[in-house]
Amino acid sequence: MINRRTTVTLLASPLLLTGCGGGAAATERRTPSAPAAPTTTPSPEVQAEQAPQGIPGLGPTRSAAIPERCEQAVVVTGRGKDSPVCTVVLHQRSADGWQAGAPWPAHNALRGWSAHHVLGDLRSPLGVYTLSDAGGLLPDPGSRLPYHQSGGFHSPGTGFKGEPLEGCFDYVIAIDYNRKPGTSPLDWTRPLGARRGGGVWLHVDHGGPTHGCVSIAKAHMKDLLRTLDPDRHPVVVMGYADWLAA
Template sequence: MIQRRTAVALLASPLLLTGCGGGAEATERQTPARRPEPAATPTPEIQAEQAPQGIPGLGPKRSAAIPDRCEQAVVVTGRGRNSPLCTVVLHERTATGWQPGPAWPAHNALHGWSAHHMSGDLRSPVGVYTLSDAGGLLPDPGSKLPYRRSGGFHSPGTGFAGEPLEGAFDYVVAIDYNRKPGTSPLDWTRPLGLSRGGGIWLHVDHGGPTHGCVSVAKAHMKDLLRTLDPDRHPVVVMGYADWLAG
């Protein structure tokens, strides 16, 4: 009897000795180990950097000609090389790019535009020019540019369409083409010589083409005078549409 019990105990002992390890081994075989999922590759957040908004209608050459420090640009867009009709828009630079103001109907020279303006050619000079000085026949309406009032801004006579010129120079902003910045628009200093013309201004529209200037309504001239700020280094970008797109 004692021998039989001993035999049973000996037969059972391997199971007891291998119960934990063997049970665990059997479980692994029945339930295959789950493969670890690959770690998610972090996706860098790419923030699309929007290019600052440019000035519509200006090509790379004209845009590059605007000084980096300039924050105000009066863009004069002619309808055609030989057209006296144009549109004026004041653009102001912000953190997101150039922001346009309203579009104003305007006139330029009778025969349109020239890349080599000459005195008496009745064409407005294309180009990018600084705006430094203002003046007029009437009292200063609140100009931020230096304003010089003078009776010399009197404009008698008639225009090409027979319209009276009276009041055309009530308000003037000198365009720094062939002139000395920092002087009255009436100053006749001509660095390029008299043959290259001068006295190219932004002034009050008289209802017809000009000799070389750009003219807008009186209310718009007041807006320009009150807005153009020498600390923001204003310029005028002027020419017919195809030239501006270059």
Template sequence: MIHRRTAVALLASPLLLTGCGGGAEATERRTPPTRPAPTATREIQAKQAAQGIPGLGPERSAAIPERCGQAVVVTGRGKNSPLCTVVLHQRTATGWQAGPAWPGHNALRGWSAHHVLGDLRSPLGVYTLSDAGGLLPDPGSKLPYHHSGGFHSPGTGFEGEPLEGCFDYVVAIDYNRRPGTSPLDWTRPLGPERGGGVWLHVDHGGPTHGCVSVAQAAMKELLCTLDPDRDPVVVMGHADWLSA
């Protein structure tokens, strides 16, 4: 949500259906299938996990720094859709592990590769996550947390929903901002015309101006999990772009 002083895809897992043959063939004696040994199973699982984050193609995967141990993946339903799914992935010794999938919203008009102020699109990209804050007291954030009344959010959204409380918890997305400062900081390295104040914040039930929003419980979990020592990033965009 881009604000005056302020400025996470639907991942559908297809169900694999397998049919069984019947008739005379079913009466034939069959040798039970050989199951892989536990060690082989673990090796298969490790190989699958090491393949990377589901939904991300080689270009997007390569944009995630090697030092990064946490990646919030925001998958938009389409280029012009305000609906998305947010998943926190954490790197392990065998690859990436995914957390819960949270439904969310992005900007009203979808996504842009060249976000500008007022276009009502969220910026495509991979961005670091350095700072947090909110109207509510620190819930146990590992990121630096800026508690301020400046996160007050009056008014209504695009669908007439109240915005009050949507900035109770926020994580600043390091798009056109200076990392290491409050999310409320107005510094815009790319210039004010490129927008700013793009955050992860509490969902208010409708599209945003440019931010990504999820339920309050999800935001609280993110705040308590994202660790600056693990160099967290957000990878955000519509599904087609992410798969490149």
């Protein structure tokens, strides 16, 4: 599945006036120019206020990993390295910098996060990933991303807390971790190999930890689907708070 004067100061040069007979030269009287106003350099505090607003919570390493052309970033901030609880915020770039939306409560994998996700580790992969494709069991609610409706998104069974999983794949957005962008979220192509897992999605929350995905309320999934625009090159930035701050 899966928005960049030069004041030219004319210095008056003496105007040489020559008489008819090539007599004595006269010089035009010049009015002295006013002294230039002193220039001042804004204080670091003022410069910081004038600089475009960055994404709160992201350090220089994570900020640099966001592609320059990206104008929408879904930031998933985990409570801790081993925690399944997180917060999701959609940030959109404007002329004044990144503007944050409302924080949404969310879940990630049961055992937290991993820099080297493998199949069955019950951890969500750390990183910055593009968002290219969407889909779900229900009809397209107005997604801007390509949307694939299918019965294959049926989700029977129960979660880690015994909660029913039915409906958690009503809407999904594929996170481009170990998948081929431009295909259905159900596509099983795994460029890194099957052992590195896959099928990591943003999907509807079922009230408990996931196997590796990130889950938010159904209404918020619909908001994302209607907002994320492929022309603005959306990404997800996901990890626990200390990792994001690096």
